[in-house]
Amino acid sequence: MLPVVSTPNRMIPAVLSALRTLFLSSALIGVGMQGVSAQTVDDDNSGVSSQQLNLPKDVTVFGKSDPNIRKATAIVNGRIITGTDVDQRLALIITANGGKVEAEEKERLRVQVLRNLIDETLQIQEAAANDIKVDKAEVEQSYERVASNFRQSPAQFDQYLRTQGSSSASIKRQIEGELAWSRLQRRNIQPFVNVSEEEVKSTVDRLNAAKGSDEFRIGEIYLSATPENHAQIVANARNIIQQIQQGGSFQAYARQFSEASTAAVGGDLGWVRPAQLPDELAQAANGMQVGQIAGPIDVAGGVSLIYVMDKRKVLTADPRDSLLSLKQLSILFPKGITKEQASVKAASFAGAVKEIKGCGQANEVGAKVGADVVDNDNVKLRDLPPQLQDILLNLQVGQSTPPFGSITDGVRILVVCGRDDPASANAPDASQIMAQLEEERVNKRARIYLRDLRRDAVIEYN
Structure with a gap:
């Protein structure tokens, strides 16, 4: 292998x-x-x-070449x-x-x-x-x-x-x-x-x-x-x-x-x-x-x-060429927070976002949990990290990703607000x-x- x-x-x-x-x-x-x-x-x-070089099978090197x-x-x-x-x-x-x-x-x-x-x-x-x-x-x-x-x-x-x-x-x-x-x-x-x-x-x-x-x-x-x-x-x-x-x-x-x-x-x-x-x-x-x-x-x-x-x-047509409209909800952790404290806060955030039923509720839920909400339009699925591509490929409009992130960067979720699928691909012209x-x-x-x-x-x- x-x-x-x-x-x-x-x-x-x-x-x-x-x-x-x-x-x-x-x-x-x-x-x-x-x-x-x-x-x-x-x-x-x-x-x-x-x-081609007519080399002998047994080669003796005369002199030194130090690589x-x-x-x-x-x-x-x-x-x-x-x-x-x-x-x-x-x-x-x-x-x-x-x-x-x-x-x-x-x-x-x-x-x-x-x-x-x-x-x-x-x-x-x-x-x-x-x-x-x-x-x-x-x-x-x-x-x-x-x-x-x-x-x-x-x-x-x-x-x-x-x-x-x-x-x-x-x-x-x-x-x-x-x-x-x-x-x-x-x-x-x-x-x-x-x-x-x-x-x-x-x-x-x-x-x-x-x-x-x-x-x-x-x-x-x-x-x-x-x-x-x-x-x-x-x-x-x-x-x-x-x-x-x-x-x-x-x-x-x-x-x-x-x-x-x-x-x-x-x-x-x-x-x-x-x-x-x-x-x-x-x-x-x-x-x-x-x-x-x-x-x-x-x-x-x-x-x-x-x-x-x-x-x-x-x-x-590759679904990874789809253009997405997304809402991103994110929370940041205060400096010095422990891993255990961050896990508790992330779990609370995850529980709250489960209530989201479509992008219409994203702002309301974000306000409840103190999350920043950002709209992102015309996002090409292929340009996202591979892990997120695999998740978003299987989401319908209105559904959200699981929480993801780190203690340093905070935790966030993405809600799919719209999807424009790519047109069928054609062979290159002559x-x-x-x-x-x-x-x-x-x-x-x-x-x-x-x-x-x-x-x-x-x-x-x-």
């Missing part, structure tokens, strides 16, 4: 939430990569790779990546994870950050070699949008980054790399990608044939591995799961660690059916619930972690499907393009 764990369902500060969007920078600067398919690997299995000695900086085709560059980008990741990163994990992150900065440098250099320039004004505009996510001016955001050990230059460099690489793809890859009408029709037919079957919104972190380093890569993958369990951002880890083309969008594969995934991933996804992570899963060329972001039925297929192929070719840039690069480690 594959290890399957649930991610913690917790509220995070607005600043951390906004910072995590930095690792989805394609969305911030308008570079769409949604709907891509699952990771595919060009490398063959280890046996074939050994044959514990890590090079902090690099020169990429003459462009220097300094230790400060690495530290400032690393600080962004640590901040996005609430600062809760163990020393050993920090060292692994440092290695990955340097690797990402090398790729970023290669992308910017290749764009420049093709006369593609990113104006500073465009970078500044994107940076202003990032700052606005924090409800801060650029100057205030500069100061905030400095307090976290980072800088505006680090984020602007990342934005420049994303813009340059996306434009290079549009010039050198997209014009040469074609999707036929027959392929589009075949996809529509498959969607209609799959109507009513399960469809998942999957996040993936793919790590390449060889037979020699497989054990270490698996250990790294387990460390990533542990960090996410402790509150780390899946998207942040995918952005920095994943070697799939979807890394730029936080590992988001979009909505996929199990049949669209490699068999190993499909088997894991079929047994998972929303909010769970599975892995490490052995796939061709490496290992993957998958995260179920959401779940629905193909081309079927233009949408064609755009998705084209994007999948562009992403695959972009990965090969970057691999070739790495192969031809002159990189010196200091």
